[in-house]
Amino acid sequence: MGARSRELFLLLAVCALALSESVSKVADGKKKEDADNFLFQYDDLDTADDQEVLYNENRPCPRDCICTVSQGYRTAKCDRLEIGTQKFGDDITDLVIENADPRFPIQLTDFIFKKLGLHQITTVKIVNSSIDFVGPNAFHGLPNLYAVNLSNDKLKVLHPETFAHNKKLVLLTLANNPLKFPAADSQDYFLNTSSIQELDISYCNMKYIAANTFMNMPGVMYLNLAGNNLSNMDPNTFKKLLDLEELDLSDNNIKSLPDDIFSENNELATLHISRNPVDTVYGLQISDLLTLNAGQTNIRFVGPSMFNGMTYIANLNLSGNSIEKIHNQAFHKLVELNYLDLSYNNLDFVSNILIKENIELDIFKISNNPKLKHLPAEGFECSVDQFNIYLFDASHCGLQEIYDNSLRTFSALSVVNLANNEIKSIGTKVFTMCPKLVEINLSYNQLTTLDPKVFEKNNELGKLYLQGNPLKVLNAEVFVHTPMITYLDMSHAELTSLWKADKNRSPTLLSNLTFLNVSHNRITEIKQTELDHLNKLNALDISNNPLACSHDFENLMTWLSNRKVSPNASGSASIANLAKDAKDEDVGTYSWEFLTRKTCGSAAVVHPVEPLPAVSDEEIWERIDTDKEGNFDLKNTLDDSKTPKDMFLDDMIDDEAKDDEEDDDSVDDDDEDEDEDDAGGEDYDGEEDDVELKVKLLDKTSPKPAVSSPVPTSSTAAPVTDDVQINIQLLENETSEEDASNTLYLQASIKEDEEHSHYAYLWPISIAILGALLLLIVIAKVVMMVCTKRAKPIRYNSALIAAMNQAGRTKKDCGLVYQQLTEDLVGPTTPKLSRYTPLHSVTVNASNMSYESSPFHHSNIVPEAV
Structure with a gap:
């Protein structure tokens, strides 16, 4: 009967599903038909194209070109330029040709851009290609042409009237071309164009500039003549360039400049003469000059009146000149000086009054003067008591000592660089004069220790570089007065421990530190307690240290992993003496787990577990009483070959064999036997904690059994053949006055046979299927009624x-x-x-x-x- 019912229910369910699917298809078809009837009037509207039309003449992008639109500018990027095979739309604004095939040189014949349809073009860029010829009228007919770049095109000849008709042309770049210029004694001019403001003819093999070279280019404001091997300059070279503001003469062969060569250039503000064999700029008259770049020249001595004709200089670069002597009043007339670079010279002495009158000075560099052993002991004198200098660079100078007053007048200092010197100690007053310091670089000196009060007044210090010093021990009190420090580098030193911390350490010590580098030291142990106070640490580099494997080390690795601190290994993943074992593939996978494996081996525990308190076997045996009938043998749980489930099954088999010998007269007799078994549960001589201990031992030494609720069994039940589920419950017997101890109850729930189990769930399943079938029938009926109803016709007013x-x-x-x-x-x-x-x-x-x-x-x- 049960099998027939199941077949009937399955048949009804299949029919209902088929019916619902057919109804759904009918409904979908009806909806689609209604939508088509209503929306047919919008068919033409849906085909409207929202995309921008690239060319208003509906021409496709020409051959060998890619056309794009960006911010309203239409650019055509091509590989070649040919008349007859290409035609551009009138709306193209920018033409770009880069790295064209040298086998097909570009011929810029007369009116070529106009013939190609580029009437409205504004910029032409043809670079790194080959241009054989440029006609005098090649750019004719382009009224909006603004910029032309013909760099590195092997261009040799350019007609003087090429850009005469381009009245809006402002930028012209002809760099890296072997151009021919007018001869030294010629009256010819280079180009005739009054609109050009920026002209770049650098590296064009210009060996001489004639007086009339730029006579027809009066509007030039920026002129780049670098890298042309120019030597002697005609005094009238730049007389016609009255609007000239910046001139670059770098990388030439100029040995001297005429005193009055810039006498008419009243707008000249920036002059670059670096990398020329110039030995002096004395006598130059440039009244409004603001920037003079005279680095890497042959200047050996700076006299007191060298800059008398340029008193408004704000930026002065004299680096790389091998200067040996500077007069102590050489810069006194430069009252507007903001930037002074004296690096990479041979100075062995700096006067304390060298910058006395430069009260506007912001940046002062004297780095890379290896003969400079000392700074002024009394500091640099200032005419107004204090300077505005915020950056002072004295690195790579061979300084052996920093006196307490060396930075006395630098109260506004923010960054000081004293790296790569020979400083052995720093007094506690050196940086107290600079309370606004945010960065101090003391790397690669001879410091063996730091006084705890060396940064006592530097509350705003954010970055500290100490790498490369033979530091052995660093007291944590050094950072007590620097709460804002975020970057600390102590790598490549001789530290044997992270830092020497006081037990009464401040909880805010290095609380803002985000990066710490202690790599390449001799640290053997780092404890978690040394890093607990670093609340914002996100990068820690401890690579290349002889770290020892210990319980503290594993705890530290776990703590760093949980805090998601980055290892930030520098260059190599090797750890101390394990460097030879490091493989290249390990470098990319450097992590705390990798460091743990390298230090402790492959069996290292990344997340250590704290051991439980030890309990002796004798103490356990004393707490177990095995004389009582029906006791669960707890000693067997310590046997590795058995589990609680196996031992319980053995007990059940013994109980069944014993029950077969007895007469099973009635259910009451069986109940009485069960009560007797329950009453004969295990009794313990110990207190409550003894019972808890035994349960813990069970959980620890054997797999945890599945827990289920007790199920009553019938006396007529079939013999037990299925798996047994063990339910362990620790109950307190409150009703018994004789036994005050806890009792451990074991209860076995045995599955019934398959047929009985199926019948127990037959009716609920049947009711659920009938309810679902009824619901599907109702839904299908409603859908059919809707489908039969005629669609509402479309009506118009x-x-x-x-x-x-x-x-x-x-x-x-x-x-x-x-x-x-x-x-x-x-x-x-x-x-x-x-x-x-x-x-x-x-x-x-x-x-x-x-x-x-x-x-x-x-x-x-x-x-x-x-």
Whole structure:
């Protein structure tokens, strides 16, 4: 009977599913048909293209070109330029040709850009290619041409009138071309163009500049003549360039400059003469010069009146000149000086009054003077007591000592660089004069220790570089007065421990530190307690240290992993003496787990577990009483070959054999036997904690049994053949006055046979299936009723249609009348308009009728007939 019922239910369920699927298909088809009927009038609108039209002449991008639009500018990037095979749209604004095939040199013949359709072009960039010829009228007919770049094109000849008609041309770059310029004794000019403001003819093999070279280019403001092997300069070379503001003469062979060569250039503000064999700039008259870049020249001595003709210099670069002596008043007249670079010279002495009058000085560099052993002991004197210098660089100078007053007048100092010197100690007063310091670089000196009060006044210090010093021990009190420090580098030192910390350490010590580097030291142990206070640490480099494997080390690795601190290994993943074992593939996978394996071996425990308190076996045996009948033998749980489940099964088999010998007369007798078994549970001589201890031992030494609720069994049940589930419960017997101890109850729930189990769940399953079937039938009935109902026809306002049909009335007067007279409108409420088409020319198809739209919104139009 049960099998027949199941087959009937399955058949009904299959029928219901098939019916629902067919109904769903019918409904979907009906919806699609209704949608098609309603939206057919919008078919033409949906085909409107919202994308921008790249070319207003509807021409595709020319051959060998890629056309793009960016911020309103239309650029054509091509590989070649050929008349006859290419045609560009009038809206192209930028033409770019890069790395063209040298086998096909570009010929810029007359009117070539106009013939290609590039009438409105504004920029032409042809670089790293080959240009054989440029016609005198090649750029003719381009009224909007603004910039031309013909760099590195092997261009040899350029006609002087090439850009004469381009009145808007401002930028012209001809760098890296073997151009021919007018001869030294010629009256010819280079180019005739009055609009150019920036001209770059660097590295063009210009060996001499004639007086008339730039005579027809009066508007030039920036002129780059670098790398042309220029030697002697004519005094009248730049006389015609009255608007010249910046001139670059770097990388030439100029040995001297005429005193009055810039006498007419009153706007000249920046002059670059670096990398020239110039030995002095004495006598130059440039009244408004602001920047003089005279680095890497042959200047050996700076006299007291070298800059008398340039008193308004703000930026002065004299680096790399091998200067040996500087007069102590050489810069006194430069009262506007902001930047002074004396690095990479041979100075062995710096006067304390060298910058006395430069009260506006912001940056002062004297680095890489290896003969400079000392700074002024009394500091640099200032005419107004204190300087505004915020950056002082004295690195790589061979300094042996920093006196307490060396930085006395640098109270505004923010960054000081004293790296790569021979400083052995720093007094506690050196940095107290600079309370605004945010960065101190003391790397690669001879410091063996730091006084705890060395940074006592530097509360704003954020970065400290101490790497490369023979530091053996660093007291944590050094950082007590630097709460804002975020970056600390102590790598490549001789530290044997992280730092020497006091037990009464401040909880805010290095609380803002985010990066710590102690790699390449001799640290053997780092404890978690040394890093607990680093709340914001996100990068720690401890690579290349002889770290020892210990319990503290494993705890530290776990702590760092949990805090998601980055290892930030520098260059190598090797650890101390394990460097030879490091493999290249390990470098990319450097992590705390990798460090743990390298230090402790492959069997290292990354997340250590704290051991439980030890309990002796004798103490356990004393707490177990095995004399009671029915006791669960707890000693067997310590046997590795048995589990609690196996031992319980053995007990069950023994109990069944014993029950077979007895007469099973009634259910009451069985109940009495069960009560006797329960009453004969295990008794313990110990207290409550003894019982808890035994349960813990069970959980620890054997797999945890599955827990289930007790299920009563019938006396007529079949013999036990299925798996047994053990339910261990620790209950307190409150009703018994004789036994005050806890009792450990073991209860076995045995599964019933398969047929009985199926019948127990038959009715709930049947009810659920019937309910679902009934629900499907109701839903199908509702869908069928909806489908049989005729769709509501589309109706239009008859009054509007009638008004439209009146004599003398146009469709435009009636507005857009294609909306359906229902509460819920489907589809777009307004037609899609092309962004390039005027509103009055847009047509909308509705019900096979075309209506010319009004320039107003259709929802505000009411026809007169309504």
